[in-house]
Amino acid sequence: MHEVLASSKEAKELTRLKVGQVFDFELDASGSLTTLRTQPSKLVSLMIQRSAAGFAFSKEEIKPQVQTTYARGTIDSSLFVAAKRAGLSHNLTMDLANIFGYDIDFALDIRKGDSFELIYESKHVDGQKVGSGDILSARFTNRGKTYTAVRYVNKQGVASYYTANGESMRKAFIRTPVDFARISSRFSTGRKHPILNKIRAHKGVDYAAPHGTPIKSAGDGKVILAGRNGGYGNTVIIQHGSRYRTLYAHMQGFAKGIQNGAAVKQGQIIGYIGTTGLSTGPHLHYEFQVDGVHVDPLSQKLPMSDPIPSSELARFKQVSQPLLARMDKEKATQLALNGQ
Ligand SMILES: [Zn+2]
Structure with a gap:
């Protein structure tokens, strides 16, 4: 040996x-x-x-054989339980949540009876499933509203998800800067402050989550503050273009490289949930400003990124239509088999 x-x-x-x-x-x-x-x-x-x-x-x-697999599920208790029952791995479930993460707040909006279906690449060796690849198309029905996403690789070779009409699924901002946290306090113009015990406007949203939970930048931008900030404790402020600004407070600590002037990408981890400053327990206090005015990030109509250019629309339809047709057919077959 x-x-x-x-x-x-x-x-x-x-x-x-x-x-x-x-x-x-x-x-x-x-x-x-x-x-x-x-x-x-x-x-x-x-x-x-x-x-x-x-x-x-x-x-x-060993090069696996790549096939496409259809899966479908209905949520009873949680997305993870339903996805597991449908044969999806943890990573695939996270991918599914990320695709719809701009339209659906997976911390707040999920209800019993919500359903999903998808076609994804599955890898096989000797007839045995050894892993999964990309999600090619998916539908998510949340509280009666159905969202559709199709993966499309453009002529420059960049892959993104689009709606059936070719609108981008990706908005300029992520709605929830923490994964699967629970919201402990909503935006309001007057509430009793838990420590100061006075009526004060709450100019943000509080996400309660365990110590050390990663906090993500809501969009591409530039860090204009990463440091102690009075009652806010450890705080990061990010400027996005000229109009938008996001603030993340009470952090336990900052992620590596997060300092004044640093450029950040959407979804990049900027720090971790803590309870520094005037705070009663581990949570993220999140603020969203448009042109210097605080807005409620949960109700704000967020700006979208670019749709499929008209020159590629025909090519997009060639990819999307067979996938959408297959989902329709597979779903009908499954429903018929289950006698539903
Ligand atoms: Zn707060």
Whole structure:
């Protein structure tokens, strides 16, 4: 074993083993190792072979067969439970939530009876499912309203999700800067402050979430403050273009690289939930300003990003129509089978 592990830098990969990992050893007549084979994952195969010069290492990446799979689910308790029942992995469920994250607040809006369906790429080796790829199309029905998304790779090779009409699913701002938090206080023009015990306008939204929960930038922009800010505690303020500004308060700490003047991308982690400043428990206090005026980020009509250019609309329809037609057909078949 020592000889094999010391034979090359790559052979060190064999020091990381998984429960259930299988090894094939080939020995010669005298009992010395000639070949060792193992698969650390279903997509990678490693081989060590004795040669005149010692042991030679080789690694083979197994190319999975990519198929498309249809899945459908109805929510009883949570999106995660329903998605798991429909055979979706955690990552795929997060992807699904992210696609609709501009239209649906997954922390607030989900109701029993909401449903989803999607076509996604699934990876198979020897007839066994080993992973999933991109979601190609999806529908989400939330409180009776159905949203549709189709993945389209434009002529520049950039992939995005669009509605069936070719409008972008991606808005300039994310509605919820924390994943699956619960809202503890809404925007209001007058409420009793929990610490000061006085009636005060609450110019933002409070998201209660555990200590250390990541906080994401609502849009692309530039950090104009990252530091202590009185009763706000550790605060980040981001300027988005000339009109918009977002503020994130009571943070436990800032993410790496978040400092005055830093450029941030939409969805980038800027810090973590805490309870610094005037705060009664771990939560994010989030403010949204348009032209210097505080607005309620939950009711604000948020600006959209660009739709499919008219020059690519025909190409988009060639991609989207078969996917949407297949979802219709699969759903009808499933409903008929279930006698619904
Ligand atoms: Zn607040």
